Amino acid sequence: MTLTLKQQNLVKASLFILALLPFVRLVVATLTDHLGANPLEFITRNTGDWTLYFLCITLAITPLRRLLNAPFLIKSRRMLGLYSFFYASLHFLTFFWFDHFFDIAEMLTDVVKRPFILVGFTAFILLLPLALTSTNKMIKRIGAKRWQQLHKLIYAIVSLGVLHYFWMKAGKHDLTQPAIFAVVVALLFVIRIYWALQKRRQQFSVS
Numbered sequence: 001m002t003l004t005l006k007q008q009n010l011v012k013a014s015l016f017i018l019a020l021l022p023f024v025r026l027v028v029a030t031l032t033d034h035l036g037a038n039p040l041e042f043i044t045r046n047t048g049d050w051t052l053y054f055l056c057i058t059l060a061i062t063p064l065r066r067l068l069n070a071p072f073l074i075k076s077r078r079m080l081g082l083y084s085f086f087y088a089s090l091h092f093l094t095f096f097w098f099d100h101f102f103d104i105a106e107m108l109t110d111v112v113k114r115p116f117i118l119v120g121f122t123a124f125i126l127l128l129p130l131a132l133t134s135t136n137k138m139i140k141r142i143g144a145k146r147w148q149q150l151h152k153l154i155y156a157i158v159s160l161g162v163l164h165y166f167w168m169k170a171g172k173h174d175l176t177q178p179a180i181f182a183v184v185v186a187l188l189f190v191i192r193i194y195w196a197l198q199k200r201r202q203q204f205s206v207s
């Protein structure tokens with residue numbers, strides 16, 4: 001698929017606007033009092049869901065780029081990764097603010113006491129270095145190779161995110177949604193492993 005530079009920029013700008021819509025929807029629902037009977041739960045769950053969606057979308061960019069032969073998609077990957085961080089920060093902030101009123105000690109005690117939250121918190125902490133090293137300046141500073149290695153943390157983050165969701169739902173006997181996420185993430189991993197094995201086989205046959 002070949003697009004002009006202008007069309008590529010249009011794709012990126014459209015993705016930027018689309019990715020902002022869940023946040024706009026949340027703001028509008030808050031201002032118009034449409035968050036349902038339990039606003040806190042609505043915001044926590046909504047931002048948690050969108051964090052996982054964006055982690056999966058970010059991971060899907062490389063396979064989509066190859067399958068659709070659309071190299072320009074790579075230009076949007078960093079932006080989509082940052083959206084994962086944005087929604088994760090809102091998710092964490094809701095918990096830190098409304099559950100613990102910015103009391104760090106109390107929040108940390110709660111995190112350690114509830115294993116499913118500890119898993120989510122670990123995923124969020126691991127997201128921090130990825131967000132902090134997302135600028136061109138930082139890539140140059142740490143070197144492209146080390147940057148690429150660091151950004152492999154995304155696999156651990158998305159796995160912890162799915163585990164966090166499974167654990168949260170474990171007592172409620174409805175594991176359909178986390179199971180769907182687990183299948184999507186597994187497929188995204190399998191396709192990468194398949195390509196990596198294929199590449200290695202080709203290297204062996206050349207040498």
Ligand code: HEM
Pocket residue numbers: 041044045046047048049051052088091092095111117120121122123124127157161162164165168
């Ligand atoms: C990458 C990081 C994270 C991801 C992907 C994530 C994802 C999710 C998802 C998908 C849900 C369930 C939403 C639903 O029911 O539809 C959820 C719920 C929740 N998460 Fe996270 N989360 C993350 C980090 C965190 C952090 C850092 C905290 C707090 C320290 C946290 C606390 C919670 C809480 C309290 C709930 C709601 C539990 C309930 O309503 O009973 N999460 N999260």
